[in-house]
Amino acid sequence: MSLRNLLLCTLCVAAASVTVMVSAAAGQSASTVVAVSGTITGRIVDAATGLPLSGTTVAIEPLEAGAFPTRGSGGSAFIQGTRSALTGPGGEYTFRDLPPGAYRLHAQRLGYTPASVEVDLRRSVDTRLSLGLGIKPLALHPLDVEVAPAPPFLRTRSAAAEIQGARAAVEQSRQYDFLTSDVRALTHGDVVEAVTLGETDLFRALQRVPGVSARDDYTAILWTRGALWDQTRIYFDGLPLYNPTHAGWTVAGVNPEAIGVAFFHPGVRSASLGEGAAGVLDLKSRAGGGKERIQGSSELSLVSLRLAADGPIGEGRGGWMFTARRSYLDWLTQALESWTSAEDVHIPYRFTDVVARADLRLGEGWALESSILREWDRVTGDLPELLHGNRARWGNSAGRITLHSPLGPLRARHTAGMSWYSAHVRRELDPAANMAPSPVPSPLPPTAPPMNNTIAYASLGT
Known part of the structure; x- marks a missing residue:
């Protein structure tokens, strides 16, 4: 063999050796980056009915310290290794990229008994685990809530928006208290806007109601649907008043500042307001003490x-x-x-x-x-x-x-x-x-x- 052929053979053997070493090195690198992790998934259901429980808190924690490596110098492996999730509409939950090892799974929902189970996750294996929770009623302490409704007979003399708000409030009160649709309600805005003789007058304000009129411009007595004054009954806090007027029927006998709400019944009315052939005016006194001072x-x-x-x-x-x-x-x-x-x-x-x-x-x-x-x-x-x-x-x-x-x-x-x-x-x-x-x-x-x-x-x- 000549010297030239010997050199060529030596170079080929060296090249083959380099190729094998690179391939081996590449193989070793590939084996180190292969992911070794698993997935735990499942559903949380009602143990009695089998229906899914959405909004259940599911947490998973490693049983052995070090299953999740500590990140940085602060904190423990347990705190950093614990994961949690909320179940979806179908009660499903999923934990991905979990290293192999032993874990404890917790499930907790308001109104149910919490449940825990241990699971052993093997290398590159997906595990499905479902839990059923039993109902556990909660004994809650009673809570009293008192809300003082805004008086519908508001004393608003200027702002048109406040007057409209008072009328809306008294209309809601009328619909809540009475089934009949012909009941009329009065607010302080109605009293202020009514035509008066010298001062605001509750009875004169009723002349704005359809079917109600006065005998003349100088009297405050009411004629309901053509009936005389004595056919309209006036009640104050459920008690009848007899001819409650002043100065020869020119002024109403009830101060409007004392009224909380006024309902006028020109037709059908409840049995408690049975008197009054033509109509009934039901006056309710207003409650005081809305402020912390006099x-x-x-x-x-x-x-x-x-x-x-x-x-x-x-x-x-x-x-x-x-x-x-x-x-x-x-x-x-x-x-x-x-x-x-x-x-x-x-x-x-x-x-x-x-x-x-x-x-x-x-x-x-x-x-x-x-x-x-x-x-x-x-x-x-x-x-x-x-x-x-x-x-x-x-x-x-x-x-x-x-x-x-x-x-x-x-x-x-x-x-x-x-x-x-x-x-x-x-x-x-x-x-x-x-x-x-x-x-x-x-x-x-x-x-x-x-x-x-x-x-x-x-x-x-x-």
Whole structure:
């Protein structure tokens, strides 16, 4: 063999050796990067029904320390090795890329008994594991939530948006309390926007309701569907009022500042409001104590002076409300008569009404509320050439007390109340008027015994 051929053979053998070594090295590198991991998947179901449980928390942790290598210097292998997941709509869960080893699988869901199971994951093997959870009812402590609804008879005098909000609130209250669709509800915005005579008037505001009118522009009494005033019944907190007007039917006898909600029934009404051939006006007093401190307001109109006050009872235990109104025409004419030395100017007439209410929470669903109304007209003095030493008063009085108590899932209401109308008149003829000749004899004797009339109504119900 020549030297040239010997060199060629040597180079070929060397090249083959290099190729084998590179291939072997490549084979060793490939064997080190092959993933050695597995997957655990399964479903969590209800043990009794077999239905999937979505939203179940599933956690997996290694039983041997070091199954998941610690990353960095901080933390433990257990904390970094634990994984968790939530089951989907079908109750499925999946844990991927798990190194071979022993694991513990936990499943927990509110209302079910937690379950744990151990599983041995082998090299490159997918394992399917499903668990069934048994129902475990939770005993929850009772939680009392008290929400004070916004009074639908809101006192909003300016903002149109607030007035509309009050009307929406009272309409929801009407639909909740009554099945009949012809029930009409009044808000303070309706009272303010109504045509009045000297001051805001509750009865005149009802003339905005279809089918309701007044006899004339000067009276506040209502004619419902053509029926006379005595065919419309007025109720205050479930008690009837008899002719609740002032100053010869020109002013309503109930201060609107004392009303929480007003419902007018021109047709069908509940059995508790059975009286009233033409219609029923159901007035509810408003609860007081909406603030943590005493607050009040006053108003001077062309007819009367009005006062209102609210305040709390205890620390969130309840509240109270008080309103009063009095006409001042007698004061004004008396002052005018004394200042100008004029005669026959004083008008000895006045009207007054007072409304008060108190609410007290007794705890555990028990509550006590009471309200009272007193309105009267009074004439005290002489009417020249007609009456001498005249004394007269007439008006309504009403009061009730209500106890609210729990009755299983329902609430019971026990009410006792009374309403009465009284009139007392004592009159004498003016002696000077009797001495004057008259072609028509006077129907009144020089003196007359006092006249006393009373109408009473008592109510007791549950």
